[in-house]
Amino acid sequence: MIRFAARRLGFMLLILVVSSVVVFVVGRLAPGDPVQLLMGDLRDPATEARLRKDLGLDLPLWAQYLHFAGRALRGDLGQSYANPGRSINRMIADAVPPTARLALATVTLAILLGIPLGVYSAVARASTGDFLARLVALGGMSLPSFVVAVLLIRWLALGWHVAPVSGWGEARHFLLPVLVLLVQPLAYITRVTRAGVLRVLPEDYVRTARSKGLSPWRVLSRHVLPNAAISVLTIVGLAFSYALTGAFVVETIFRIPGLGQAAIGALFSRDYPMVQAVGLLYAAVFIAINFLVDLGYAVLDPRIRYR
Amino acid sequence: MQPLAPVLAPTVRPRRAQWFRALERDRTTVLAGILVALIVPDSLILPAVLPYRYNQQSLDHTFEGPSRQHWLGTDQYGRDLLTRLAQGGRISLVVGVVTVLAEVLLGGLLGGIAGYAGGTLDEWLMRLTDMMLAFPALLLALLLAAILGPGALTVIVALTLAGWPAMARTVRGEVLSLKEREFVVAARAQGAGAARILLRHLLRNTVHLIVVRATLDIGPIILTEATLSFLGLGVQRPMPSWGVLIADSFQYLQSAPALAIVPCIALSVTILALNFVGEGAAEAMDPGVAKAS
Numbered sequence: 001m002i003r004f005a006a007r008r009l010g011f012m013l014l015i016l017v018v019s020s021v022v023v024f025v026v027g028r029l030a031p032g033d034p035v036q037l038l039m040g041d042l043r044d045p046a047t048e049a050r051l052r053k054d055l056g057l058d059l060p061l062w063a064q065y066l067h068f069a070g071r072a073l074r075g076d077l078g079q080s081y082a083n084p085g086r087s088i089n090r091m092i093a094d095a096v097p098p099t100a101r102l103a104l105a106t107v108t109l110a111i112l113l114g115i116p117l118g119v120y121s122a123v124a125r126a127s128t129g130d131f132l133a134r135l136v137a138l139g140g141m142s143l144p145s146f147v148v149a150v151l152l153i154r155w156l157a158l159g160w161h162v163a164p165v166s167g168w169g170e171a172r173h174f175l176l177p178v179l180v181l182l183v184q185p186l187a188y189i190t191r192v193t194r195a196g197v198l199r200v201l202p203e204d205y206v207r208t209a210r211s212k213g214l215s216p217w218r219v220l221s222r223h224v225l226p227n228a229a230i231s232v233l234t235i236v237g238l239a240f241s242y243a244l245t246g247a248f249v250v251e252t253i254f255r256i257p258g259l260g261q262a263a264i265g266a267l268f269s270r271d272y273p274m275v276q277a278v279g280l281l282y283a284a285v286f287i288a289i290n291f292l293v294d295l296g297y298a299v300l301d302p303r304i305r306y307r
Numbered sequence: 308m309q310p311l312a313p314v315l316a317p318t319v320r321p322r323r324a325q326w327f328r329a330l331e332r333d334r335t336t337v338l339a340g341i342l343v344a345l346i347v348p349d350s351l352i353l354p355a356v357l358p359y360r361y362n363q364q365s366l367d368h369t370f371e372g373p374s375r376q377h378w379l380g381t382d383q384y385g386r387d388l389l390t391r392l393a394q395g396g397r398i399s400l401v402v403g404v405v406t407v408l409a410e411v412l413l414g415g416l417l418g419g420i421a422g423y424a425g426g427t428l429d430e431w432l433m434r435l436t437d438m439m440l441a442f443p444a445l446l447l448a449l450l451l452a453a454i455l456g457p458g459a460l461t462v463i464v465a466l467t468l469a470g471w472p473a474m475a476r477t478v479r480g481e482v483l484s485l486k487e488r489e490f491v492v493a494a495r496a497q498g499a500g501a502a503r504i505l506l507r508h509l510l511r512n513t514v515h516l517i518v519v520r521a522t523l524d525i526g527p528i529i530l531t532e533a534t535l536s537f538l539g540l541g542v543q544r545p546m547p548s549w550g551v552l553i554a555d556s557f558q559y560l561q562s563a564p565a566l567a568i569v570p571c572i573a574l575s576v577t578i579l580a581l582n583f584v585g586e587g588a589a590e591a592m593d594p595g596v597a598k599a600s
Contacts, residue, residue, distance in 0.1 A: 015438050022450065029454045138586070142579035144530050146537045147571045150553060150560065154568065158561050245445040249534060253557075264538055267453055275453050282446050290441045 004298050012291045019283035020072065024065050027276045072280060082271035091262060092277055098168060099251070099258035103243035105178050110185035110239050115232065117186075118193025122201065123220070133190055140187025145246050149180045149253045166255040177254050181246045185239035192235040196228035203227070230300050237293035241286060336587025342580040346573075350396030359387040361394035362545045370563050382566055383559060392573055395547040399574075402459055402542070403529040407521045409467040414474025415517055419510045421475065422482030423501065433479070436472035444469035444531050448540060457540045462532050470524055477520050481513040515592055522588045526581035533574055549574040 035051050052058050056067045071078065077088035121133035156162045156176060163175040200206060201224065209223045210216075247260030255261070259278055266274035354361065364384040371381040379388040421432040448465035455461045485491065486509060494508050535541035536550030544551060549570045556566035 015441060026450045026453050138582060142582050143575050144533050146534060146553060147575055150567050150571050154560055154564055241443050245443045248445055248538060252538060263449060272453060279450050286441050
């Protein structure tokens with residue numbers, strides 16, 4: 001187990017390095033000269049040279065990368081181009097809580113609703129309830145989140161005034177964004193849980209458990225669900241990815257000051273250090289999620305450890 | 308009961324006739340197929356047939372309701388909504404098809420090479436797919452948009468980069484099992500080179516999987532394209548894609564909701580239909596998948 005974890009950890013670090021190179025390259029290839037961006041209309045060769053030196057732009061590329069990576073490792077993400085004088089660290093620190101809160105709420109709800117729905121749908125296969133659950137699943141995967149947002153705003157906010165159209169800071173601002181973010185993870189969790197349970201149901205050990213006279217609930221909880229858990233685990237990791245990428249759209253629509261809005265805003269205002277920072281942070285989070293999911297596999301299924 | 312013939316020609320996939328029979332039983336898929344068959348030609352033909360251009364403004368006729376001249380009404384600049392809807396569909400479909408083709412080429416070829424070559428090359432290519440699969444398409448698109456600038460090309464490149472690993476893995480898995488089969492050994496014994504074996508014998512026999520995978524992918528690809536265009540990272544104005552149409556009419560949701568809701572319906576119905584067709588094709592091709600989903 002420890003060897004498996006160590007190997008995955010090594011791979012994870014490798015991907016992290018690759019992602020940091022990609023993110024660095026993005027910053028270098030992006031159009032526009034950072035010094036020009038920082039100086040604005042100011043024309044002063046001395047200041048320009050000093051800035052260039054401060055930013056390390058006079059060094060060769062590989063040295064610039066090491067500089068960039070070293071600073072990132074020490075937790076210093078640099079200065080914003082668009083908001084002179086503000087550190088990226090500060091901006092990221094401000095933007096993380098809304099996104100994290102929304103993602104946590106969304107994933108928790110998606111698990112609490114999706115797993116029971118999927119199990120029910122599999123056990124009651126071909127019933128009306130199953131049909132409805134599958135409709136939720138396939139419908140949820142086919143509806144773009146911004147379409148859901150448009151419909152919810154039109155009816156819940158503008159029509160029935162259940163929730164405000166946009167904004168952040170109060171509990172009532174939570175409802176619509178979470179509902180919008182929920183659609184895709186809920187659909188995927190329901191679908192994968194259903195598939196996982198359906199795959200396990202015809203197994204011999206399930207039949208044996210049934211014929212021993214165990215109650216349906218016990219068969220389900222002791223024999224079916226643990227074996228179906230492995231396929232659900234992947235999707236919980238994916239659900240987090242959906243909630244975090246969903247933030248780009250949802251935070252833009254509902255004007256939530258989180259990472260998603262910050263990244264999109266930074267892209268349009270050419271604030272590349274901010275784009276890089278969000279890219280790096282997201283990459284790190286996705287890699288960590290994948291790592292945890294892999295570890296979870298190994299815990300649930302010993303065969304994977306020895307592959 | 309299965310006939311005894313498979314002893315001579317062991318084949319995993321159902322015969323073509325069986326495939327059609329399975330499709331026939333699956334009413335939802337057929338219905339979705341008919342929908343797709345209605346939407347696609349509309350988007351291709353309507354912009355040419357309708358008397359308006361997608362960017363033709365008429366400031367005396369803004370926010371009009373449906374009428375004989377404008378079947379779906381007009382938008383904030385008096386542009387014909389039906390024309391823009393069809394043009395938007397055309398763009399979404401073109402971006403979707405181009406992306407899927409790029410994904411098939413890249414994923415199919417790399418997956419085939421990985422599976423056929425095996426060894427270190429295979430291992431590294433699979434590591435690469437592992438790596439790519441960790442990154443959501445939207446994040447890739449965001450970073451790419453920083454380099455290339457927003458636009459349809461950015462969308463196509465980002466979605467291809469995000470999509471090829473899954474395709475490569477599908478193809479690799481199949482090639483891995485096919486390459487030990489007699490017909491490959493026979494081809495090699497006749498002196499066929501690696502490229503010929505890969506292209507003529509191995510990849511040709513994975514076409515059914517590639518087609519199913521591509522059908523499954525096109526719905527999500529169009530969805531992501533719409534999302535990126537909605538955010539302003541994809542197709543650029545004045546070119547309408549469905550995502551752009553929805554983004555532009557968003558602010559009139561109170562006064563002219565139809566402007567946003569009509570493209571929302573068009574987009575959702577198209578993706579839903581494409582997804583149903585994809586699932587149906589996958590199930591018909593491999594009934595084992597049908598049990599699992």
